[in-house]
Amino acid sequence: MKQNDVILQSVTRVAVVIILTFSFYLFMNGHHHPGGGFIGGLSTAAAIVLLYLSFGIDKVRENIRMDFKKLAAIGVLIAIGTGMTSVIFGKPFLTQAFDYFNLPIFGKTELASALIFDTGVALAVIGTAVNIILSISEDR
Amino acid sequence: MNTIYLFIFLPFIFACIVPFLYKHLNRQVHTGWFVLVVPLSILIYLLRFIPAVSSGETFEYTFSWIPSFGIHITSYVDGLGLLFGLLISGVGALVILYSIFYMSKVREALHNFYIYLLMFMGAMLGLVFSDHMLAFYGFWELTSVSSFLLISYWYERKSSRQGAMKSMLITVFGGFGLLAGFIMLMMMADTYSIRELIANMEVIQGHSLFIPAMLCILLGAFTKSAQFPFSIWLPDAMEAPTPVSSYLHSATMVKAGIYLVARMTPVFGGSPVWFWLVSGVGIITLLYGSLTALRQTDLKPLLAYSTISQLGLIMSLLGIGSLAVYFGPGESGTVFTVATFAALFHLFNHSTFKGSLFMVVGIIDHETGRRDIRYLGGLMHVMPITFTIALVGGLSMAGLPPFNGFLSKEMFFAAVLDVSKAGVFGLNSIGTLFPIIAWVASILTFVYCMIFVFKTFGGKYHPERLNRKVHEAPIGMLIAPMVLGLLVLLIFFFPNVLGKYILTPALSAVLPMMTVSSYDLKISAWHGVNYELLMTIGVILLGGLLYMAKKRWLPAARKFPQNLTLNHFFNEGLSGAERWSASLTNRYMTGSLRHYLLYIFVFFVLLLMGSLLWFYGLRFDFSNNAMISVFDAGLVICMIISALTVLLAGNRIVAIVALGALGYMVSMFFVIFRAPDLALTQMVVETVTTVLFLLCFYHLPKLKKSMERLSFKWTNLFISIAVGLTVTVLGLSANGHKLFEPITSFFENSYKLAGAKNIVNAILVDFRGFDTMLEISVLTIAGLGVYVLIRQRSKRGKEHEAE
Amino acid sequence: MDTLIVILVGILVTIGTYLILSRHLLRIVLGTSIIGHAVNLLIITSGGLKTGAAPLLGEKITDFTDALPQALVLTAIVINFAVTALVLVLCYRAYQGFGTDDLEQLRGEEHE
Incomplete structure (x- = not known):
């Protein structure tokens, strides 16, 4: 959709990595610091959208072979799945659990089922946002 | 378990x-x-x-x-x-x-x-x-x-x-x-x-x-x-x-x-209204169903009306049985317990014989391609097994021995005779109607059962009326009706097995107040010569005569005027209601989006302002206000300017950019309001939204200078100022009232409850996880909606090109 | 401050409503977007402004701003995005399909 744009492309190459790293940080830290599934997902989506804008759809599609509609659906299913898991354990739907574990490198670490739920949220957000942008920009 | x-x-x-x-x-x-x-x-x-x-x-x-x-x-x-x-x-x-x-x-x-x-x-x-x-x-x-x-x-x-x-x-x-x-x-x-x-x-x-x-x-x-x-x-x-x-x-x-009705009998039974409605409607349905069934020529509607009539029978039995609740445990109560027992018994019997009869009709339809008794006849020799099943089911429905329908029909007669003698709820005067209606309906039932069985299977076989070669149904199709037919017979010979193990426990669920010993019920085929037996004999004699003489009266009965049937009234009523509601709806559904929005906004203003004034809800309290810094004031001014730019811009791109600026300023406010999560989200969302707008840019219509009439503009201005004022007043009075303690203190325990230090995130994924789950579902649906909207057009566009 | 924001919200809603009532599709989309921002601000304001620290549990702070409206608004922002996208696409599809963005011309037939 764009002509060759050297500056944008070379900046994007660097920036996308930074944005992706940052969004992963936001996502993982969401439990204790600002961030979480929505923000992490959205900024990941923003990074992907940036890729599309600077390199064009076809080129990116060659490299990221993924159906974002399915990604969104998988996200929703993960979220529902975590909810159902608590039903299986005899708790009301969507009861989250957390506990602390001693992991080899990280030391005492908190693992929460909320993180899985949040992953579902993030995937749904990425899938939907990219899907919307892609659909519109493909429409020629 | x-x-x-x-x-x-x-x-x-x-x-x-x-x-x-x-x-x-x-x-x-x-x-x-x-x-x-x-x-x-x-x-x-x-x-x-x-x-x-x-x-x-x-x-x-x-x-x-x-x-x-x-x-x-x-x-x-x-x-x-x-x-x-x-x-x-x-x-x-x-x-x-x-x-x-x-x-x-x-x-x-x-x-x-x-x-x-x-x-x-x-x-x-x-x-x-x-x-x-x-x-x-x-x-x-x-x-x-x-x-x-x-x-x-x-x-x-x-x-x-x-x-x-x-x-x-x-x-x-x-x-x-x-x-x-x-x-x-x-x-x-x-x-x-x-x-x-x-x-x-x-x-x-x-x-x-x-x-x-x-x-x-x-x-x-x-x-x-x-x-x-x-x-x-x-x-x-x-x-x-x-x-x-x-x-x-x-x-x-x-x-x-x-x-x-059976479940609710303990609650409502004993009230005269319940008794009269349930048994009265039941017995009317019994008569109506059997009368209408007679006039049918298609086998399936015939069975449908007979089902209606049999359901009426069961219903009236339940109504009569509800008198047991009125009388309570004791002699007279026990008499009516039998009626409820008979209702459950007939319910079971009806499922067996009517199920098999429907399957028989299915077989006839399947093999001959016809269901109309005017074309059928003489199938007895062609389909002997089917005929046997139909005979068993039909005679059971008519209430003849040795089939289970006889037993429950006898109990039904006993119940209606009992109720005519009950002497409560005004039964003294018109109680005798019950046995009479029941008896007449049973005669009619007998006649239509005969018509069902013998018009289909008896008489002369007319192969030329059927458009295919007829033979007996495959064995697999016969198994199910045969099992039901066998049950019809078995229940007649061993009714008390069913009674003891299945019906009595069901009865005690319907009438929990009766003690177990009071209904130690036995079903027996022979009670000696009594009224019930005489009634059955009368049914067979009169029914037989009527069936013999059917050529004289049946064609006349079939000529019932169409526009007096219930169906006619239903159809008329339905189309009338449709016409009326269409004319009403068309008065305000003008097809103009602006009109609909005007309704919404006017209603919004009237309802909210009205209730604010009505309940004296206007109260402003400025004491809790936070300090306004220069920065805040500047931001507010900038926001108003950019919003006005969106309003007044004569150019698409200016409007879009101004909208983006507005969004970024909102995220600045979130920073000031100590909401880091919101600020981050708003920032990213605003970026993506602006990209979205710019992507659509080529497709979007140009912003034309509007050429509307002046009154149009003034109405809009008036409505929008009213809406804005309402929102302002509402927001101010909401801040002025502190009716409840904030519940946030609960969420502040998030570290203990959910292991999270970020309270907002804990609310999202843990405390209010259900909301979030539904929200991402909505999000995904919206995304799919966008996809479909676009894809649909591209497909259609391609088809056009292909043409 | 709270009063100022509420008045700002009122002005934004007025502008948004005026845009929505106009006859052009794009203005309607812009209007819904502005009203969305205004409502988010209103919800945040109803929880009290600048009353404490950001709702992140730390070492010593005990006084936080109300986290509940923030969580509500967070979801609202994301939904708003999806709704804006949908309305936008709906509008431009209507524009493409019917060749006009004038709502009066887009009116359906009567008695449909």
Whole structure:
């Protein structure tokens, strides 16, 4: 959709990595610091959208072979799945659990089922946002 | 023991697998064989309950769904539920077996058929085993929905669609009545549990809502069980495939209303209104059904009207039995206990003989291609086995020995004779009508049973009237009606086995106040010569004479004027209502979006401002205001400027950029308001939204200088200022009132409760996870909506190019 | 401060409503977007402004701003995005399909 744009492309190459790293940080830290599934997902989506804008759809599609509609659906299913898991354990739907574990490198670490739920949220957000942008920009 | 859920939900779970079975295996194996496993296993599972339930035990399994609202799904197994459960799974198994031979695996969309059938089975099982009234209501409506889908199974036919529509309209209308009745019951007894309701019946019986609740619930029961005058949907429902008619519209679904009346008897029984409505409507339906059945020439509507009449019989028996609640334990109470017992007995018998008769009609239809008795005749020699089954079913329905219908018909006569002598509720004066109507209706029943059997199978065989070569049905198709026919005979010879193990426990569920010893009931075929026997002999003699002389009166009876039928009134009423509502709607639905928005905004202003003034809600309190820094003030001014730019811009790109600027300034505010999560999200969302707008840029219309009339602009300005003022005043008074303590202190324990230091995130994923889950669902749906909107056009565009 | 924001919200809603009532599709989309921002601000304001630290549990702070409106608004922002996208696409599809963005010309037939 764009002509060759050297500056944008070379900046994007660097920036996308930074944005992706940052969004992963936001996502993982969401439990204790600002961030979480929505923000992490959205900024990941923003990074992907940036890729599309600077390199064009076809080129990116060659490299990221993924159906974002399915990604969104998988996200929703993960979220529902975590909810159902608590039903299986005899708790009301969507009861989250957390506990602390001693992991080899990280030391005492908190693992929460909320993180899985949040992953579902993030995937749904990425899938939907990219899907919307892609659909519109493909429409020629 | 949690398995009862599994067995209620087994049909639903299996329904999810059916499409795959159909897709991959249908060529080799008829899908019905797999589906057959479901009712069989449920039947076996339920049979295991019989010993315990017949010794008086009940089982209850509670699954808490939303414990904080007290919403539990309780399944409750007692005698009544078990009786129905056995009918549902037993007849279900036979019907599916029958359908394997009836429904062609080549031509029919079997996966749809079996999914709907399984859905119905699950709903019906859920219905009879639910203790929670709302769950009951949900399953009740689900049976209506699945019945709709099954009636319209051959949806290419107009009559199927109309029949489905009619049954849906009537049963769902009744369903709303049921819901209202349940809510009233809940308001009275403060519980949703039917058992607790029965335990609290003193509270309910004195309440002013007692009669309204009863009427609403009876509306539900009468529409579902096709009682007069709501019966008109049942004959039209016969457009469904015959296995469906046999299962839903004779053996199970139409008995849901009976079930409801039986369940509610402990609550409402003993009231004169209940007695008169249930037994009166029942006996009128009995007469109406048998009268109308006589006039039918098509076999399926004939059976439909006979079902209506038999349901009326059961209903009137339940009404008579409710007198037992009035009299209580004791001599006179016990007399009427027998009526309830007879109702349950006849319910079971009806399922056996009517199920087999429907299957016989299905066989005739399948083999000859005709269902009209004017074309049929003499099939006795061509289809001997089918004839035998039809004879057994037909004579049982007519109430002749040695078939089970005789036993319950005798008990019915005994009950109507008893009630004419009861001497309460004004029965002294018109009580004698009961035996008379019952007797007349039985004569008519006898005649139409004879017509059904002998007009089809007797007489001369006319092969030239049928457009195919007729022969006996395949053996697989005969198994199911044969099993039912055998049951008809077996129950006549061993009625007390059924009575002791299945009917008596069901009876004690309907009439829990009667002590067990008071209804140690024995069914016997011979009571000596008494009124009941004389009545039966009279039925046979008079019925036989009428049948012999049918050539004289039947053609006249068939010429009943069309525009006096209930159907005619229903159709007229429906089209009248449609016309009226269309003309009303067209007055304000002008097709202009602006008009609709104006309605919304004017209503918004009037409602909110009105209630603010009405309740003296205007109160401003500026004391809690935070300090305004220079930065804040500057930001506010910038925001107003950019919003005005959006408003006044004459150029698309300026408007879009100004909107983006507005969004970024909102995120600045979030920073000031100590909301880091929001600021981050808003920033990213604003970026993506702006990209979105710019992507659409090429496609978007240019912003034209609007050429509207001045009055148009002034109206808009006036409305928008009113809306803005309302919002401002509302926001200010909301801040001025602090009616409740903020609940945030609870969420501030998030580290202890959810292991999270970020309270906002803890609320999102943990405390209010349900909201978030639904939100991402909405998000995904919106995304798919965008995709579809665009894809649809590109496809259509391609088609245009191809042309 | 709270009063100032509420007045700002009122002005934004006025502008948004005026845009929505106009006859052009794009203006309607812009209007819904502005109203969305205004409502988010209103919800945040109803929880009290600048009353404490950001709702992140730390070592010593005990006084936080109300986290509940923030959580509500967070979801609202994301939904708003999806709704804006949908309305936008709907509008431009309507524009493409019918060749006009004038609502008066897009009116359906009467008695449909």
